[in-house]
Amino acid sequence: MSEQIELESGEVLDLSLYPLPDGIEDETFNRDHLARAMAVSVVTITKWVDAGMPVNSRGGNGTSYEFLFSHCYAWRKWREGGEAKERAEKLNSAAQKAMLFINDDEDQENANLSAKEVREWSEAMIIRNKAAEQRGDLVRRMHVEAVLDHVLVSFRNAVMNFPDWLEQEFGLSPHQVDKAQKFCDGILDDTRHKISESGFRPAEIVNLSDNRDQGNA
Template structure:
């Protein structure tokens, strides 16, 4: 008895892995009969053919399609199994991403490690709506908007640092050596401030709270 079937895409269908249910007789069916056997419409059968379901003979010139029930059953079962596996993999990836995007600390991650993908999906949806409401109230601001604001502040901050050594030299009679040291200090402060801002804004999934930090501790 034939145990494998080569499909139109070149893949091999293992018939032994998906035997007909006990007591079900194998046979050759036309399109309408196969649709009735699977409790679907003939349009669905046509769609399955386009998706690679095995066909014994193509329908043409008034000749009906012919299908082997055993082959079509195995194809459908394997297709459904692959769909379930793909969904399970997607759920696992979604769960991992949800944990990562939530920026949980170690204690939180351990505590919530047993949450199902459905639990995390519901939590994420609720969190999204909470953030939207908070944003509309002005309690939260998007990172992109915060970046624009901080860029403007950095320009103002940088201009102040640029003029600070000259200001101190004129008003406090600093020596050239003191001015040079002050300039080095200002340059270092500018670099550190920008690095800290960029690091904060590049955290995945983060929503920056207005007023929660004083200009990111600058």
């Protein structure tokens, strides 16, 4: 069941979203005891009161401030969550702004990020990339290239041996074997060209005719 309190700022805090951990009973504390319970200094408690932490009873004329622990606990968790959300929003905003300067024209040299903007953008990119990698949306380039290398080696070996296999299985003439070899060379050249255009640098694919010439030398 939802239990809400109104803070001095006018904001509403839903206590049910931040319940005390199991086994922890609610208590009323003075400032010193609350500082111990929340593992902070009395100075920090005073700052939190100024920042809007709920007070059960304000002191004065020789009486101490009284705080309901469950209210203060919920307020602290709510505040920490808000600060984390604000940091994430700022990092995301910095990343979006930084994208305005990525891949910009070279003649726009004055459109440079400040040191602070570069740092914020870098932090945002690290967080975003890590999350994307955990979701499987982002794969490290070195891993892709390693897999691609292994695949290409197997592919190359299969294509290189294909003319010999055709000759043995179907009794091709030397002229037919030569035509098959040229066809396979074309496949390798086309594969190498497409990979080069993609920006990857896998292991080099050797033409079948080059390999055969070296073997016959």
